[in-house]
Amino acid sequence: MKRVSLLEFKHYRYFKVSGFLMAAAIAAYILDRPEPEPFGGTVLGYILGIASALIVVFLLLYGIRKRLTPRIPVLNKNVEHESASQRTTSTRAAPHQNEGRYGGFTLQGWLSSHVYLGGSLIVLATLHTGFQFGVNVHTLSYFLMFLVICSGFYGTYVYLYLPRLVTENMGEDTLESILLKIKDFDRFAEKRALQFSDEIIELVALSRQKTRIGGNFFQQLSGRQKNCPTTLAVQKLQGLGKGYSDDKLKSFHDLYGIMAHKETAVARARKDVKYKARLDFWLYFHAPLSIAFLVALVAHIAAIFFYW
Amino acid sequence: MTENFKIAIIGAGPAGISAATHAAELGLSHILLESSPYPANTIRKYQRGKLVMAEPAILPLRSAVTFAAGAREHVLAAWEKNLQQHHVNLRVGAQVVQISGVKGQFEIKLSTGQVISAEFVVLAIGLQGNIHKLGVPGQDLPTVQYQLDDPLAFEGETIVVVGGGDAGVENALALAQQNRVFLLNRGEEFTRCNEGNLQLLQTAIREGRIEPRVNASVKQVEAINERGFSLSLVVKTTEGKENILCHRVVARLGASPPRKLVESFGVEFPHADIMSVPKLSSQYESNVPGLYIVGALAGYPLIKQALNHGFEVIEYILGHEVELADESLLKAKLAPFLPSYSVDKGLASIQRRVPLLSGLTTLQLREFLLESEVFAPTPDEVIFNLHDYSNSFFSILYGEFAVYTEDNDGKEISFLLKEGNFFGEMGLLSGRRRTATVKSAGHGVLIETPRRSMLKLINSVDSVRRTLDEISLRRVVQACLAGSLKEDELDYLVHNATVRRYDAGQVLFNQGDKADGLYLIRRGSVMIVRMNEGKEEVLAYLPAGNYVGEKALISDTPRSATVRAAVATEVILLETSVVTEMLARNNTMRDIVVTRYREHILADQKINFKAQPDDLFKFLMQQGVGEATDILLIDYSLCIRCNHCEIACADTHGGTSRLNRAAGPTHSNIHIPTSCRHCEHPHCMKDCPPNAIHRSVNGEVFITDSCIGCGNCEKNCPYDVIQMATIDPNHEQRSLMQVLFGSFARKSQKTVSDVDAPKKAVKCDMCKDIASGPVCVRLCPTGAALRVGPESLSMTMRSNQPS
Incomplete structure (x- = not known):
């Protein structure tokens, strides 16, 4: 059941495609001897520019393609007699051809090409500039493109790297089940704490009231809480078990155990929230930057017409 | 004093109401007996506002009772009106415990001890069964109840829940949120409830939220008015008698299947299977002359059929010829x-x-x-x-x-x-x-x-079963072994074959056993496992249509591996002597079996280098992969938890996702989301009154819109993948703006939020109407989702070696 990652898709098909594009662009750039010097307005410059623009359009289409889902009529046609539908014969492939059994389009393939072709723009667009930079809309759009690609690379990295960590951290649990466990720990602990000093009751109550999982964007990303009351409670409890009778000491150890379990559970929940935030947050840069880049790119292309 | 009637109709469901109304219309002396406090109790128990369907649409209605599809309230009101208009002699709360006597002089005994005599009896009791009561004085007091609709309706009461099965435990847990709850169990331990409920219960008992009494039985219930309590219970435990004061008793003691009761009336069922229906004459008369059976109990589960039966059975009793509604x-x-x-x-x-x-x-x-x-x-x-x-x-x-x-x-x-x-x-x-x-x-x-x-x-019908069994034996033997067997050879094999059935996990034979024959798998699937250095290793998984056990048979050695049923499995066993004789007689068959033997030996050697990750295998089997024809799995080392599979599914299917990505178990990076497995023998199809669940030629199990929303499939599915959802027929194709700006644009769309709107069962249909296949798999951005069936399972297993 090991699946190929989006980088390995179809034996690195899009790696090869974009590798070829980049190699061809570099070769052409080396062989080309434009006068007076290489820039966007030479023949090769135009070719590279148009190719890059087309790739950009294709890359932007991913956002739309991802959201285009086919529709099935809401109500299945009423089959009066099962038999009526039975005498049509199979249209789908035989069961043993599991790989690519439905053929055609997969979003994974689309994303794979999105990553590789996006990466190839670094070479194509840079060669298109002929290394002529300045303070103008042209360089601005180049710069924005660069940011979009970098955020994309970062996204690819988290997509490939984080899923395993999420699974390792959660094991059989879901965030929901961990939160339920934490709630249980709170209930046990508060009940247990009643027989001890006010200080202990206060520690446990604070841990229940003030422990935060998630929170705002940055809190989610940090995966921590400053002076987390649960950690604090566990630390302080360590020094509070002195002078109890055997029975009470046993109860105290129970309470300590519950709070320690809670601390672990809280840490796991925070980690999960952190990972999910990291899987998400880069898109908040990538997508708006793409739009900004698109606007700059349109300005860049429109500006060219004034040179004519 | 005994009351006399011409016709006694037992059960005031659709069939009973229709029969009684027709009898009243004709002026016959009759009585309609109903054990619950209301007529049409089953339909009354539907949720409020539920749409009652009138399937099958093509069948004409012929009854003195009016009926058309509509809200539960309308249907019930119409029937009550019918009962009143025709002055039907209805008696509620009358539970029949015994029927004796013969045609012309039946004696019907009620639980109250009353006896009613009638010339003819019409049994229209349906399939719901009789709810067990406490069986002690005071069992019918108004605050002693046998079902619990809304646990949150009670607050601050002391409630005694009787029964340690799932129903009782679930009720007790729910009631304990706002009430003081005692839970009475007949046995020492709570063995009759499932694992999840047991854990919750133990927690609740530890925390003192539920006070249990084990080895306990209720001896008496009394109405009192003392310190605000209204009931006094005498409970007997091993420690003696205890008196519990409370406000309410909720007894969940199960129900006896109607079949037992019906058999006690002398009616015969041709087969032990639960789907078996009593043998009836063309006029609905059972093997007991004068005793007629109609409606769901006779095998006709739909309301309209039951109504027609009610009408027809009265006509038959009068000796009239009726042109049947289906003529x-x-x-x-x-x-x-x-x-x-x-x-x-x-x-x-x-x-x-x-x-x-x-x-x-x-x-x-x-x-x-x-x-x-x-x-x-x-x-x-x-x-x-x-x-x-x-x-x-x-x-x-x-x-x-x-x-x-x-x-x-x-x-x-x-x-x-x-x-x-x-x-x-x-x-x-x-x-x-x-x-x-x-x-x-x-x-x-x-x-x-x-x-x-x-x-x-x-x-x-026994003869049908026998014939089919024999023929199918022949065909399985033929398919497994060789088409080249001659008729007499086939006869010989079939004649000497035995059919064996195994539950999931049961062993067909053990490693080291003496070879007793060849096992042809006719239904289900098996796992072949071997002990290696004290650890169990799964060697292979074989679905129906294959056979096991030829190795030991040919080489005349003890079994080299253990074979265990992966799901409920049926095999055909050909004994050693029979097979050896056949191999000696038929060279083609010998060649085939020997070739298979060689292949197995060679495959074994390969496997010895590369053991299956058998924990994973066991995990998959536990999750029902063994009975699946197509199951959605997610490789959690690739899944970015974006839930795009769910979003795409919901978009494709009218706004309701048929899968729940996050729910479901995970094992070594393989996650099984809550989603339909398209079982070989779908549990959901078992009890679908309008027969709305079908399997298409490509294998997808789907629900058509003749669904009446009864929720049976939702209950029958062991994997929780069917949900009842409001269908929004206005879920339309989105505009480009909606595609681009997703949720912002969609907020303006009208959503169906009416909780009382009719609901239908929805489940995964594997996007059968989309030629390119299921969107959950195709629209997974990282390619983490995949679907596997039994044929590809062992192949995929092999490719999943830990690297």
Whole structure:
């Protein structure tokens, strides 16, 4: 059941495609001897520019393609007699051809090409500039493109790297089940704490009231809480078990155990929230930057017409 | 004092109400007995505002009772009005415990001890069963209840819950949120509830939220008015008697299936299977003369059928001839093929031509034909193809049909089936793809029967079961071993074969056992496991259509591995002596088995280098992968938890996702989301009154819009993948703006939020109407989602070696 990652898709098909594009662009750039010097307005410059623009359009289409889902009529046609539908014969492939059994389009393939072709723009667009930079809309759009690609690379990295960590951290649990466990720990602990000093009751109550999982964007990303009351409670409890009778000491150890379990559970929940935030947050840069880049790119292309 | 009536009707459901109303209309002396406090109790228990459907639409209604599809309240009100208008003699709270006597003089004993005598008895008690009561004085006090609709309706009370099964435990847990709860269990431990409930219960007991009493039985219930309590309970435990004061008793003691009760009246069922229905004459009369059975208990679960029966049974009792409601339908069905015959004669002629159907009563045959389709395929028309996933059953009325199949070497074999024969039973019984292609040879006429009707028949008519069993044995033996067996050889094998059934996890044979024969898997699947250095290793997984056990048989050595059923499995066992003799006689068969033997040995050696990750295998089997034909798995090392699979599914299917990505278990990076497995023998199909769940030729199990929203499938699915959802017919294609700006744009769309809106069952249909396949798999951005079936499972397992 090991699946190929989006980088390995179809034996690195899009790696090869974009590798070829980049190699061809570099070769052409080396062989080309434009006068007076290489820039966007030479023949090769135009070719590279148009190719890059087309790739950009294709890359932007991913956002739309991802959201285009086919529709099935809401109500299945009423089959009066099962038999009526039975005498049509199979249209789908035989069961043993599991790989690519439905053929055609997969979003994974689309994303794979999105990553590789996006990466190839670094070479194509840079060669298109002929290394002529300045303070103008042209360089601005180049710069924005660069940011979009970098955020994309970062996204690819988290997509490939984080899923395993999420699974390792959660094991059989879901965030929901961990939160339920934490709630249980709170209930046990508060009940247990009643027989001890006010200080202990206060520690446990604070841990229940003030422990935060998630929170705002940055809190989610940090995966921590400053002076987390649960950690604090566990630390302080360590020094509070002195002078109890055997029975009470046993109860105290129970309470300590519950709070320690809670601390672990809280840490796991925070980690999960952190990972999910990291899987998400880069898109908040990538997508708006793409739009900004698109606007700059349109300005860049429109500006060219004034040179004519 | 005994009351006398001409007709006593037991059970005031649709059939009973219809019969009683018709009897009242005709002025017959009658009584309608209902054990619950209201007529139409089952429908009353539907949720508020639920739409009651009037399926099948083609069947005309003939009853003194009015009925049309509508909200539960409308249907109930109409029936109550009917009962009143015709002055039906209804007696509620009258539970029948015994029927004795003979036609003309039945004696009906009620739980109150009262006796009613009647000339004829109509049993219309349905399938709900009688709820067990406490069986002690005070059991019928108003605050002693036997069901709990809304646990949150009670607050600050002391409540005693009786019964440690799932229902009792769940009620106790829910009630404990706002009340003081005692839970009484008859045994020492709570063994009758499931693992999850048990854990919750133990936690609740530890925390003192529920106070248990074990080995406890209620001896007496008394109404009191003391310190604000209204009930006083005497409970006997091993420690003596205890008096508990409370406000309310909730007793969840289960229900006795009506079958036991019905059998106690002397009615015979032809088979032990739960789908079996009592044998009835064409006039609904049971083997007890004068005792008539109608409605769901007679095998007709739909309201409209029950209403028609109620009308007809009264006519029959009066000795009238009735043209049945389905007469015109049957006529239309048969006319093209038997034009000159009346329906009765047509039915007789069918029974003459198809021996399989000769054991059916007229009533069963009518039902069978009503649910079947009669058609004349054109010459050379394909009836079904090899590997199709259809499972209907075909009987040949006229003509010849050619069967094309392959033997183990892929060589094509074909043979002809003649008039009176049948085909399609392999797919029906194994739940797997068709094993042959069938074409019509010349002009012929076929009866095509859907899976459900056929299963009902197999479980009700013994002769059908026997014939099918024998034939299917032959065909399985033939398919597993070789097409080249001669008739007499096949006869010999079949004659000496035994069928064995195993539950999931049960062992067929153990490593080291003496070889007792060859096991042909006819249904289900098995795992082959071997002990290696004290650890169990899974060597292979074999679905139906394969055989195991040839290795030890040929080499005459002890079993080299243990074979265990992965799911409920049926095998055909051919004993050693029989097989050895056959191998000596038939060289082709010998070659085939020996070739398989060599292949196994070679495959074994490969496996020895590369053991299966058997924990993973066990995990998958536990999760029902063994009975799945197509299951969604997610590789959690690639899944970015974006839930795009759910979003795409919801968008494709009218706004309700049919899968829950985050729910479901995970094991070594393989996650099984809550989503349909498209089981070989779908649990959901078991009890669908309008027969709305089907399997398409490609294998997808889907629900049509004839669903009446009863929720049976939701309950029957062991994997929790069916949900009841409001269907939004206005869920339309989104505009480009909505595609680009997703949720912002969609907020303006109207959503169906009416909680009382009619709900229907929805489940994964594997996007069967989209040629390119399921969107959950195709629209996964990282390619983490995949679907596997039994055939590809062992292959995928092998490719999943830890690197």
